[in-house]
Amino acid sequence: MKHVFLLAFGIGVVAGLRSMTTPAAVTWAAKLGWLKLSASPFGFMGSTVAVVLFSLGAVGELIADKLPQIPKRTAAFPLIARIVFGGLCGACLCASASQSIVIGAICGAIGGVAGAFAGYEIRRRLVINLKMPDTLVALVEDLITIGFAFLFVSG
Numbered sequence: 001m002k003h004v005f006l007l008a009f010g011i012g013v014v015a016g017l018r019s020m021t022t023p024a025a026v027t028w029a030a031k032l033g034w035l036k037l038s039a040s041p042f043g044f045m046g047s048t049v050a051v052v053l054f055s056l057g058a059v060g061e062l063i064a065d066k067l068p069q070i071p072k073r074t075a076a077f078p079l080i081a082r083i084v085f086g087g088l089c090g091a092c093l094c095a096s097a098s099q100s101i102v103i104g105a106i107c108g109a110i111g112g113v114a115g116a117f118a119g120y121e122i123r124r125r126l127v128i129n130l131k132m133p134d135t136l137v138a139l140v141e142d143l144i145t146i147g148f149a150f151l152f153v154s155g
Contacts, residue, residue, distance in 0.1 A: 019082045034154055086111050
């Protein structure tokens, strides 16, 4: 079960790409019974209210990410959100596996920072080097993010 710390880091990386996708995936996983959070401090993550709120937030973020006035994910507020949600979701994965939620939160938060900076740089370079529209690269990033989020919460 120690591999759960790698999953916590991975879900943090996903939070670095799209901050709201990770809690949406965790809430769905808890609601569907993939993650056992009801007896943990994160039991609220399996509630219908949490599923709806985080899912709406994720959809909103997927749309907003394509707008030119949205700040870079490495700016202070967006980066803090990625750290917080990466930490929260990392802690949830570890709580479900009866492992240290503190270590899970730390792994998730570190993953959030790594994902934010790596994701920003990879996307920027793809747009420049492949001469592709940013929106197209962002849409591919969305699909990768959603896929990995659900992979990590089901693992």
